[in-house]
Amino acid sequence: MSCTLVFLFLVACNSGETDALDGVYSSDTAELYTNSTGTSDGDSNLDTQSSVMSTTNALISIPVEVSGDIASFLVTCSSEEGYPALEDLYAPSGERVLHWEDWYYSQNSLTEAFFFYYDENVFNWPIREEDGPLEEGTWQVVMAGLNNRGEYIDIDMNVTVQTRKDTDPDNGTVHARIVYTGGLDSDSTVVNAVELAVEGWRDIWALYGLTLEEEYATSDLDADLTSPGFNSPEYTQETAKTDGTQVTVFIGEEIDGDIHTYGVAGGIPGPLLASDRSAVVLSWLAHAGQDGAFDDDELRIFGESMAHEVGHYLGLFHPVESNYKAWDAIDDTMECSDMNTCDANLGTNLMYPYTLCGWQYCEIQETLSDGQVAVTQYYSGTL
Numbered sequence: 001m002s003c004t005l006v007f008l009f010l011v012a013c014n015s016g017e018t019d020a021l022d023g024v025y026s027s028d029t030a031e032l033y034t035n036s037t038g039t040s041d042g043d044s045n046l047d048t049q050s051s052v053m054s055t056t057n058a059l060i061s062i063p064v065e066v067s068g069d070i071a072s073f074l075v076t077c078s079s080e081e082g083y084p085a086l087e088d089l090y091a092p093s094g095e096r097v098l099h100w101e102d103w104y105y106s107q108n109s110l111t112e113a114f115f116f117y118y119d120e121n122v123f124n125w126p127i128r129e130e131d132g133p134l135e136e137g138t139w140q141v142v143m144a145g146l147n148n149r150g151e152y153i154d155i156d157m158n159v160t161v162q163t164r165k166d167t168d169p170d171n172g173t174v175h176a177r178i179v180y181t182g183g184l185d186s187d188s189t190v191v192n193a194v195e196l197a198v199e200g201w202r203d204i205w206a207l208y209g210l211t212l213e214e215e216y217a218t219s220d221l222d223a224d225l226t227s228p229g230f231n232s233p234e235y236t237q238e239t240a241k242t243d244g245t246q247v248t249v250f251i252g253e254e255i256d257g258d259i260h261t262y263g264v265a266g267g268i269p270g271p272l273l274a275s276d277r278s279a280v281v282l283s284w285l286a287h288a289g290q291d292g293a294f295d296d297d298e299l300r301i302f303g304e305s306m307a308h309e310v311g312h313y314l315g316l317f318h319p320v321e322s323n324y325k326a327w328d329a330i331d332d333t334m335e336c337s338d339m340n341t342c343d344a345n346l347g348t349n350l351m352y353p354y355t356l357c358g359w360q361y362c363e364i365q366e367t368l369s370d371g372q373v374a375v376t377q378y379y380s381g382t383l
Helices: 025-031 100-104 188-206 232-237 284-288 295-313 340-345 372-377
Strands: 044-052 059-066 071-079 083-090 096-099 120-125 135-147 156-165 172-180 210-218 246-252 263-265 279-285
Touching: 044 059, 059 071, 059 156, 071 135, 083 100, 083 120, 096 120, 120 135, 135 156, 172 188, 188 210, 188 284, 188 295, 232 246, 246 295, 263 295, 279 284, 279 295, 284 295
Parallel strands: 172 210, 172 246, 246 279
Antiparallel strands: 044 156, 059 135, 071 120, 071 156, 083 096, 083 135, 263 279
16 A cells, blocks of 8 residues: 655745834725625625735735634735735734744744745634634734745735634534546545545544535546646636635545645645635545555545645644654644654654554554644634
8 A cells, every 4th residue: 555645835935024014004904895895605604805905015914803703814815916925913902923034934833824935825813722812803914025036025915804703612614525526426436435535534523523514526627636726727716616615625536647645735724715725635546556446544544634634724734844853833742853753752643744654554643632623623714
């Protein structure tokens, strides 16, 4: 069987330096809700407001109104002129809660929003248990416009703010749309394996107060899938078919022509809006191995990969990266620094960066720490 597990995490370098609120005028802040409309996006707990905003001195300040029943918010910014990146976050009290320099060069990963590899930026807040609950009032999310060299530039951004109500913070539901590509829906071996793997995914998440509600669909996309976010407009078209609350999971044969890549998530966290990044892609062939037939171990790992990749989409990083020099920003996951120590202490974690296999058996990887669970429950798409 195949025991190679590959997950994509790409970052780039930001070379600019500026004070977070220099040149951000009050008129820019007021622009967000001009001509915007609120929608429920299929669920009364999720409200959406959208507008177009222009940077001044390369920055915009996006207001997010938080009342007592709002548990989290998701800000999505995109541009055809440059790259949005999170600069700062200010609480209603005026306290600066986040600053990009504190995290950009850190060995601890909090969110991909600080980086500018894509023309779309996704930021969810709170992220960790210690980041919440939300203070009532107006939060300010400061976004920067950058070019592909990391230099500050003025750009127009499409800005969407989604706020989520949550009356039960320890339990949440994630809606998934599972899409068969390239005619795989007619392959009984694949369909049976996917359905069994989904049940495994469901069982893992149920341990942590996460309910999976899924539906199945088909697409004429080529079964050789591409990584989300890299000139992949086909994902925008397909994810536009969702109800605005779903995570779309594409089942393909290969990913970027590689039969050893288990899966790739479109972001940490991923967007709820339709875009090139709004996808989780999984290879059935990588899980089935060279013989193309699933044994029990391979089916279990397929389900773990589904739970793992969508875990990325909800905001989870690997507890340790495979170079053993970078870790997530969660306090209750160990910061180990060599393979033997990491395998021994984190090898059963759902978000571990690779499978641990012997000659006849692969380690079950389904545990999450309390801190990791909190991240999944704070994601604004966990309804």
